Amino acid sequence: MGGSYDVIVIGGGIIGLSCGYYLTKQGKRVAILEAGGFADGASGACDDMILFQSKKPGINLELAFESLELYRSLVSELEDSLGFATYGGMVLIQNQQELRVMEEFVRQQQSYGLDVEILSRSDMRKRQPFLSERFIASTYSPMDSQAYPFSVMHRLARKGRELGMQVFHGSKVNALDRDGNGDYAVHTTSGHVHQAPVVVNAAGAWAGHVADLVGATVPMEPRRGQLVITEKVPAVGETNLWTAKYLVSKLKPGTEIAVTEEESRLGLGFAFTRTEGDSYLVGSTRESVGYDKRTTMEGIRAIVNQAVSILPVLGEVNFIRAIAGLRPATPDGKMVLGEHAGLPGFFTAAGHEGDGISLAPITGRLLAQMVCEGVVQDRLKELSPDRFSGTVNTEVS
Amino acid sequence: MMDVDDKKDFFICRCEEVTLREIEEVIDEGYHSIDDVKRITRAGMGLCQGRSCSKVIARIISQKTGMPLEEVLQTSYRFPVRTEKMRVLEEEGDSDAQNR
Numbered sequence: 001m002g003g004s005y006d007v008i009v010i011g012g013g014i015i016g017l018s019c020g021y022y023l024t025k026q027g028k029r030v031a032i033l034e035a036g037g038f039a040d041g042a043s044g045a046c047d048d049m050i051l052f053q054s055k056k057p058g059i060n061l062e063l064a065f066e067s068l069e070l071y072r073s074l075v076s077e078l079e080d081s082l083g084f085a086t087y088g089g090m091v092l093i094q095n096q097q098e099l100r101v102m103e104e105f106v107r108q109q110q111s112y113g114l115d116v117e118i119l120s121r122s123d124m125r126k127r128q129p130f131l132s133e134r135f136i137a138s139t140y141s142p143m144d145s146q147a148y149p150f151s152v153m154h155r156l157a158r159k160g161r162e163l164g165m166q167v168f169h170g171s172k173v174n175a176l177d178r179d180g181n182g183d184y185a186v187h188t189t190s191g192h193v194h195q196a197p198v199v200v201n202a203a204g205a206w207a208g209h210v211a212d213l214v215g216a217t218v219p220m221e222p223r224r225g226q227l228v229i230t231e232k233v234p235a236v237g238e239t240n241l242w243t244a245k246y247l248v249s250k251l252k253p254g255t256e257i258a259v260t261e262e263e264s265r266l267g268l269g270f271a272f273t274r275t276e277g278d279s280y281l282v283g284s285t286r287e288s289v290g291y292d293k294r295t296t297m298e299g300i301r302a303i304v305n306q307a308v309s310i311l312p313v314l315g316e317v318n319f320i321r322a323i324a325g326l327r328p329a330t331p332d333g334k335m336v337l338g339e340h341a342g343l344p345g346f347f348t349a350a351g352h353e354g355d356g357i358s359l360a361p362i363t364g365r366l367l368a369q370m371v372c373e374g375v376v377q378d379r380l381k382e383l384s385p386d387r388f389s390g391t392v393n394t395e396v397s
Numbered sequence: 398m399m400d401v402d403d404k405k406d407f408f409i410c411r412c413e414e415v416t417l418r419e420i421e422e423v424i425d426e427g428y429h430s431i432d433d434v435k436r437i438t439r440a441g442m443g444l445c446q447g448r449s450c451s452k453v454i455a456r457i458i459s460q461k462t463g464m465p466l467e468e469v470l471q472t473s474y475r476f477p478v479r480t481e482k483m484r485v486l487e488e489e490g491d492s493d494a495q496n497r
Contacts, residue, residue, distance in 0.1 A: 038433040150436045158426065169433075231444055231480060277413065277439060304486045315484035320446060 003166075005031045007371060008186050008196040010173050010210050013043035014149055014356055016202035017156040017167075018364025019349050023200075024165040026372045031194055032165065033186065035172035035206075038157075042204055043149050043356060045293075045325030047227060047273050047281045048083065049240070050145040050358045053091055054247060057112040059334065059382060060355065063362045065113070070361035071147055078155035083148025083276035088239040090119070090128065091139040091247065092270070092310070098244040099137055101252050106139055116141040128237035130313045144240060148276040149357050176213040182344065184214075198345045198371055205291070205326040207336070207350035216340045217389045218348050222291055222326035223267070225354070226299040227283040228307070231318040235274065236311060243270040243310065268302050270310055279320070282307045286327070286354075295322040329353045337363060337383040338376060347371065348385045409457070410450040412443025420454060424461050431455055431469065444480065 005028075009020045012034025020032045034040070050068055055061040075084055093099050102118065109116050117140055124138040125131060157167050175187035176199065186194045203210045205222035246269030249259060262268070267286030275281055285299045300322045308315045330336060330351040340346045349367045352359050370376055376384075405418035415438045423437050431451050434440060440454060441447025447454075455469040 037430050038428055039436045040432070044436055150439075154437045167427075230483075277442065301486045304483045308483050315482065317483055318444075318480040319483055320444060320480045321442075 002193040002195070003031060005029045005166075005194065005196040007031075007198040007200060008033060008184065008194050009200045009202055010186070011035075011041075011202035011204055011206075011350070012157075012167055012169070013039070013041050013202065013204055014153050014156075014360040015043075015204065015349055015352065015363055016200070017153050017160070018360040019200050019202055019367045020165050020167070020364075021156045021160045022364040022368035023371060024160045024163045026368050028368075028372065030160070030165045031196070032167045033171040033173055033188065033194065034167065034169050035203075037169050039150055039153055042225075042325035042327055043153060045227070045323040046149060046225065046327070046354075046357060047271060047283055048146040048148055048275060048357060049089075049271070049273055050147060051089060051242075051355075052114050052143050053089055053109070053116060053139060053141050054242070055109075055355075056251075057108045059379065060359075061109070061112055061114065062379070063366075064355070064358050067359050067362035068143070068145060070365060071145070074152070074155075074361060078152075078159050080151055080155045082151045082155065084145065085147075086143065086145040087274060088140065088142040089144030089242065090124065090239050091242045091244050092124075092131070092135045093137045093139070093244045094135050096136075098248050101248045102139060102244050105247075105251060114141060115143050127239055128241065130236055130311050132310050132312060139244075140239070146240070146273060147357060151276070152357070152360070173210060173213070176210070178214075184345065198347065200367060200371070201346070201348040202350055204350055204356075205328040207328060207348055211340075211348060211385075214340075214343055214346055216343055216346065216348075216385065218336055218350065218385055219331055219388050220336075220351055221288065221329045221331075223329045223353060224285065224287040224289050224293060224324055225283065225327050226285045226287075226295050226303060226322060226324045227271075227281050228300055228303050228319045229275075229321045229323065230280045230282065230314070231320050232278040233280065233317055236272075236280070236313065240274065241270065241272040241310075245269070262298075262302060266299055266302055268306060270306055272307065272311070280317075282314075282319070291326060293324050293326050295324045299324075327353045327356070331388070334383055335359065335363065336385045336388075337366060337380060338370065338385055341386045341389070409453055410438075410440035410443065410447075412445050412450075413439040413441075415440035415450075417457070420457055421461065424458055429458055429462050429464065429469075431458070434458065446480075 009032045172189045184199045201210045208220040211218040271283040336348045336351040459466040
């Protein structure tokens with residue numbers, strides 16, 4: 001079995017499905033090759049955030065705004081609620097140093113058009129009465145939203161299929177070559193060969209390996225994120241929650257904040273979001289452990305203990321499951337999106353790390369524009385895969 | 398009184414209230430593993446973590462697709478296999494329990 005298409009997308013996670021969907025909508029005949037099953041990778045083991053507050057002003061924040069608008073239109077386009085909701089979010093601050101960094105960050109985000117403010121302790125506690133006493137202030141943005149990744153992926157696949165898109169599971173790509181016409185032949189481990197003039201590498205944490213197959217460079221590191229899921233419980237406070245500690249250590253690496261050795265090794269940060277199933281997703285870690293995607297007792301214990309120390313009421317709540325996924329991380333924290341110099345028709349759309357759910361719709365739409373219209377918006381040049389290969393200004397024959 | 402079609406509205410997963418009809422629809426769409434069905438319908442994601450329904454779902458998949466039951470049943474259990482209060486971990490000593 002095999003076939004001939006306009007575009008082959010390698011990777012059937014939320015990014016690959018979004019690319020496939022928007023390409024199909026523009027009239028392309030698309031096949032998506034997924035190595036595993038439905039939502040087997042990072043897209044099936046993540047939280048559900050469309051989070052603005054964590055994003056530095058710049059291209060990521062700009063694209064997050066556009067993605068939010070696309071989510072609103074996808075709700076009707078895909079005929080499903082997609083678990084799309086806007087509960088708002090708060091970033092919890094526990095000392096003056098964190099407060100200073102967050103005040104500056106909030107000012108930058110405001111100047112970029114984000115609706116966000118610093119709340120006093122009493123205003124914070126009105127929205128979150130169960131918080132530990134140790135927090136002195138918080139940020140608040142009514143814009144922070146969420147979508148249920150499984151629904152988004154299922155509906156993108158379903159609508160795409162209605163329009164002729166093909167999705168293959170268990171199709172692991174192990175070779176990629178070009179014929180005399182410049183078409184790509186994509187070989188899978190089960191011996192099938194699929195052909196197309198355009199290939200989109202949406203393989204997430206594995207995008208570097210796929211790029212290797214055609215001699216391209218995509219520096220992608222897997223970062224393991226572990227999360228814990230609670231039983232169904234009544235709402236705990238009004239918003240989703242994060243802590244400033246981890247954000248501050250990323251924004252201002254020199255800041256004197258007490259991070260324990262374990263916190264730093266696990267990349268521990270608090271994230272607390274209410275899910276479609278009325279449970280909470282509690283996270284998370286950010287670990288460099290290669291492609292090991294097991295959950296660990298150490299990680300789960302750190303997440304649970306941190307959560308109970310921040311919201312003591314959670315001590316009485318059951319947790320029912322732990323999950324882990326490999327977030328695809330790039331060296332500069334920005335996704336890779338674009339065509340590779342010297343490889344006409346070979347595109348990469350990967351490297352969203354923790355922003356995959358936020359940025360999936362806009363990524364798919366922009367990728368489809370690049371493929372179908374052959375133009376790259378100026379503002380997207382900083383996302384080009386060529387930023388890593390040193391060939392930006394060189395002609396490659 | 399209940400006609401044949403109403404039987405499809407029986408809950409297969411009681412924790413998440415997922416009906417036979419919903420499960421069959423997803424199988425008809427081409428999703429043929431317990432994990433696929435679980436992720437799309439939420440069947441098996443609730444309090445019991447699929448301990449009562451995942452074998453039933455496997456049987457439905459097997460019957461609808463003709464795949465051998467043993468093949469469908471290959472799926473992993475995630476830690477914890479029984480639910481725990483969050484404070485329990487705080488009180489516990491070190492352990493190296495891991496997911497398989």
